[in-house]
Amino acid sequence: MIKRSTDGYRNRIELLQGTLDMLVLQTLQWGEQHGYAISQALRTRSGDVLQVETGSLYPALHRMERHKWIAAEWRMTEQNQRARFYRITSEGRRQLARDRSSWDAMVAAIGSILEA
Amino acid sequence: MMLGWLRFNRRKADLDAELETHLRMAIADRVARGESEPAARAAAARGLGNIAISKDVTRETWGWLFLERFGQDLRYALRQMRRSPGFATTVIGTLALGIGAAAAMFTVVDHVLLQPVSYRDPSRLVLIQESDGKSPQGSPAPWLDVEQWIRQSRSFQQIAFSSGLGGRNYLEGKTTFLEISGQSVSPDFFDTLGVQPRLGRSFIPETPGYAASRNAGLIVLSDAVWKEAFASDKNILGRVVHINNNPYTVAGVMPPGFRYPANAANLSPQVWVGMQLGDRDKGRDWNSDHYMVIARLRPGVRLATAAAEMATIQKRVAAQYTDPDQRSQASVATVKPYADTLVDADIRKALLALLAAAGVLWLIASVNVTNLLLARSTARQREIAMRGALGASRWRVVQQMMVEGLVLSGCAAVLGAGFAFASVRLLNRELTRHLPLPAPATPDAWILVALLGLTVVSALMSTAWPALIAVRAPIEPALKQGGLQTGAGRRHHRMRGALVSVEIAMSLTLLVACGLLLRTIWSLRHVPLGYRTDHILVANLDIPTFRFAGRNMTQALYEPLIERAQHLPGVQSAGLMSVVPLGGTFTIHLQMQMNGYAILSFMKAVSPDVHRVFGFKMAAGRYFDAEDTATSQPVVVVNEAFARLYSPDKHDPAAIIGQKLLNMRPKTPTRIVGILDDARQRSVAEESMPEVEVSIPQITPDSNFYNALEGIAMDLAVRTERPTSGMIPELRDILRQASPELAHANVITMDQIVEDSYGSQRLAAHLLEIFGFSALLLCVAGLYGLLAYVVTQRTREMGLRIALGAGRGNLLWLVMRQAGVMLLIGVAVGSGLAFASSRLLRGFLYGVQAHDGWTLALASVLLFLSGMLAAYLPARRASRVDPMEALRAE
Known part of the structure; x- marks a missing residue:
């Protein structure tokens, strides 16, 4: 999903398909956010390892909105800027739970292979 | 749909605003961290990446993007058309011509030759006739023979027979006398045809014989007679009507469009009366009545099987004739599909030949358009490369080219449909003069749709294919070298040259056919008739x-x-x-x-x-x-x-x-x-x-x-001694005095009768003139288009040659030679095609051989000269290239 590898982004970790959705949903768990804040949150929480491109983020947001996992509305930020705020829906929470459990299962599986 | 589109547009604005906000926040962040405003702006923009792509990809998730792109492509295609109206006109006109001609001819042939009758399962209906085994024409058979056929044959489900009422028949209607044509028919006649009356019933089933028939004196009316003579009176059943003062009781009324014999469209409205066999049916001589016999094959029985059975039976039947002359006239029984007997063999041949001609014209048109589109797409390689460099995806470019093809062929389809309607109407007028069947007045919807579909698909393919090649080609060289030839380009040229040659070959075939028919008409006009026809x-x-x-x-x-x-x-x-x-x-x-x-x-x-x-x-x-x-x-x-x-x-x-x-x-x-x-x-x-x-x-x-x-x-x-047209009213007056019915007689000049007698030849000649001329025009245009393109592509090469000392004459010769080669190949192949195809025409040529060398030579020379003329213009342009300018331009 995070793609168009151009030479400037060598150090970036490619996210697995669908992982971005899960991370965005997880980020929205802590409260409503606009797109820029989501990208910043992902970057800081990953210790600057994950840099989500706008070319991936916004398509993902709009796709999830279509799936009704998240809802969006225009509001003012604290700096008095107009921004589009995304909020997780109950359907989104269920999706996140599903993503989480399959992610955990996969991590466990991969971990047991690597440690065997 | 509309609502969705509006929502799409609102969301597009939303997305723009959202990304704008993102950018502003990123800049503000960086400024807050101490970066300078311009540096922050640049860094934030870099971080945002290619905004256009982000927007595209995001919008794609909404599912409406294709429509937006389509709209863009459509606008772009229309702009392209406005920019080169000559190209667009040529493509649209060419395709429309091909579609129109082909749709019209396919419709006529389908209607006249493939499904001319409206009976149930008409392919199983056959006409059984007697003949001497030599002449192609069969003749009706006397009852005694028909009786044997009914008794002995196993191939047929039913055998019905009928004979015309003979003479002039006038039916006394409510107010007027209506001239009708009638058949006296056997009891199972309507069952055999598989059509039942819309009103009342058909004849009472019984075995035909000399005993008094229960059907004698019963009549079934056609819809036309019912409407014209009895104003569609629902209470007509059981009423007594008079034909030539003989009374008949109405048993039924047939559905509209029912006609038997089917090839009687030009005759009066029809009726059918119950048959009574009599003394005249007890012998087999010139005085006995003779019957048209129509039979329905049993399901699964093949025509050849039935014919073989009838041949055996007829040997026994013929042996019963006493008069040797009459026996020879009835020595063979022929079984022919009924539909085949409705149209004269030469009209049938004319139609098939014209169908082939129309098909060839369509092919030429398609090839020509393919060639033009190929040339254009190839010429636009640079443009395509530029778009690729600016980030357009391959699919996006191909899609855009296809939309252009779609627009062009779409316009052509609309115009072609118009042509088809016009030409069917035109054909209809000509055909009704020569055909005993009702001719179609509008093109067949399915044929039109199929042809339009094929055209659109071929146009799409010929635009998409070069685009596919172009986008696969590396971007850089195309941008750097502009018009220089690549390997793929040369391969294109060879293919396009071959396509032009194919066009020339097919055009020659049409021109030769046209020439042969014109010579036929000329010969016919110069036959001494043996009487005067003027005035x-x-x-x-x-x-x-x-x-x-x-x-x-x-x-x-x-x-x-x-x-x-x-x-x-x-x-x-x-x-x-x-x-x-x-x-x-x-x-x-x-x-x-x-x-x-x-x-x-x-x-x-x-x-x-x-x-x-x-x-x-x-x-x-x-x-x-x-x-x-x-x-x-x-x-x-x-x-x-x-x-x-x-x-x-x-x-x-x-x-x-x-x-x-x-x-x-x-x-x-x-x-x-x-x-x-x-x-x-x-x-x-x-x-x-x-x-x-x-x-x-x-x-x-x-x-x-x-x-x-x-x-x-x-x-x-x-x-x-006066002009004939002025005479007509006075002539009608004296006819009316002689008898009121005669006032409506058909009046025609003798010259027109002679002209009409050329019939199928004239029809074919007229149409082939149109087809041949169109083909010539198309292939000249195709040749010109190719050479003009090649010359443009090779401007630099030409300039270089001149700079290195090549004479202008050499350059002229260089291009002309290329044209000459294509023309010669085309003419050579075309001669072969013409030689093979003119056999089809043999049946209706007169005063000229099917393999007439002069016609072939003349057509070839005409084609060659027109081709060279078309080549001369681009060749001259090539020879006038200014070396300095050509070299500097690169």
Whole structure:
């Protein structure tokens, strides 16, 4: 999903398909956010390892909105800027739970292979 | 849809604003961290990446992007068309021409040859006829034979038979007399055809025989008769109607469009009456009634099987004939699909040839357009490369090219459909003159849709393919070198050259066919007819016999009519003839014995003055004159063909004069008094057949053949010194005086009759002129287009050559040579094609061989010269390239 590898982004970790959705949903768990804040949150929480491109983020947001996992509305930020705020829906929470459990299962599986 | 689109647009604005906000926040963040404003702006923009792509990808998730792109592409395509209107016009016009011609011809052929009748499962209906095994024409069979067929055959589900009512039949309607044509039909007739009346019932099932039939006196009306004569009266069933004063009880009314015989579209509305076999059906001679036999094959029985069975049966049947002549006439029974018997063999051939021609024209048009589109897409390689460099995805570019193809072919499809409607209407008018079937008035929807579909697909392919190649080509060289040739380009050229050659070959085929037909028409026009055709007006009279029942029509109708016609102002002479030469409205065949000859001849009733109208010439003896009256010695005149065949002295045809022929009056032998020069009777292309003429003043109601000679049809011919058109109202007046029904007679000039007699040849020639000329135009345009493109592509090379010392003549020659090679290949292949295909035409050529060298040579030269002319323009351009400019331009 995070793609168009151009030479400037060598150090970036490619996210697995669908992982971005899960991370965005997880980020929205802590409260409503606009797109820029989501990208910043992902970057800081990953210790600057994950840099989500706008070319991936916004398509993902709009796709999830279509799936009704998240809802969006225009509001003012604290700096008095107009921004589009995304909020997780109950359907989104269920999706996140599903993503989480399959992610955990996969991590466990991969971990047991690597440690065997 | 509309709502969705509006929402899409609102969301697009939203997305723009959202990304804008993102950018502003990123800049603000960086500034807050201490970066300078411009540096922060640049870094944030870099971080945001390619905004256009982000937007595209995001919008794609909404599912509406394709529509937006389509709109963009559409606008772009329309802009392209406006920028090069010549190209667009050529492509659209070419395709439309191809579609129009092909749709029209396919419709006509489908309608006329493939599904001409509206009976149930018509492919299983066959016509059984007797013949001598030599002539292609079969003839109806007497009841005794039909009875054997019904008893002995196993191949048929039903065998029905019918015979025309004969003569003129007038049905007494509510207010008027309506002329009708009728068939007396066997009981299972409608079951065999598989069509039931819409109202009432068909005939009562019974075994045909001599016993009194329960169907005798019953009548089934066609929808047309029901409407015209009885104003669609629902209470018509069971009522008694009169035909020529004979009463019939109405049993049913057939559905609209039902017709039998099916090839009687030009005849009066039809009725069918129940059949009663009688004494005339107890023998097998010229006096017995003869029946058209139509049978339905059992399911699964093949035509060949049925034909084989009938051949065996007919051997036994023929053995029962006592008269050897008649036995030979009935020695073979032919079984033909009914639909095949409806259209004359030469019309059928003409239609098929025209169909092939239209198909070829369509192919040429498609090839031409493919070539043009290929050239254009290839020329736009640089543009495509540029778009690729700017980030357009391959698919996006291909899609855009395809939309252009779609727009072009879409316009062509609309225009082509218009052409198709116009040309079907045009064909319809021509065809109804030559065809006994109702011709289609609109193109068949399925054929039109199929052709349009094919056209659109081919246009899409020819635009998409070069685009696919172009996007796969590396971007850099195309951008750097501009118009320089790549390997793929050269391969394109070879292919496009081949396509042009194919076009030339197909065009030559059409031109040769067209040439052959033009020569045929020319030959036909120069055949000496044997009579004059100028300044003659002919009225075709259907004789309303019922008005003259019990009277001598010679005195009551014909003599007063001639008298009045001769006294019209401006009339030099007027005469009557059963049918004028080439008229084709009515034929009497005479079959009889004379001096041991079995005579087979045409027979006509004429008035003595008719030779002054037409200027017939005598080979020997005299024509009729005023001395030949009802009381004088009955005489006849024969033509040379008759004299040659049946003269008692093989070496002296004139010896036939004075011989006895016919018995015009009981016990008074008729003598031959003159021999007419041969003249074209039924068709300009046909040699004269034996003919006997009888003088109308000598015919009385007790004469043999009285009904046939005077009671069915007569042509009134007048020679005028005034323009013929001015005569028509006065002619109608005297016809109305003779009998009210005659006022509506068809009036036509003799010149027109001759023109109409060219029939299928003329139709084919006209259409092939159009097809051939269009093909020539298309292939010249194709050649020009290719060379013009090649020259543009090679401008730099040309400049280089000149700079290195090549003469301008050399360059001219370089391009012309390329054209010459394509033309020569095309002409060579085309000659082969023309040679093979002109065999198809052989059947209706006259005065020219199918493999006529001169026509081929002339067509080739014409094509070659037009091709070279088309090549000259780009070649001249090539030779005038300014070397400095060409080299600097790169």
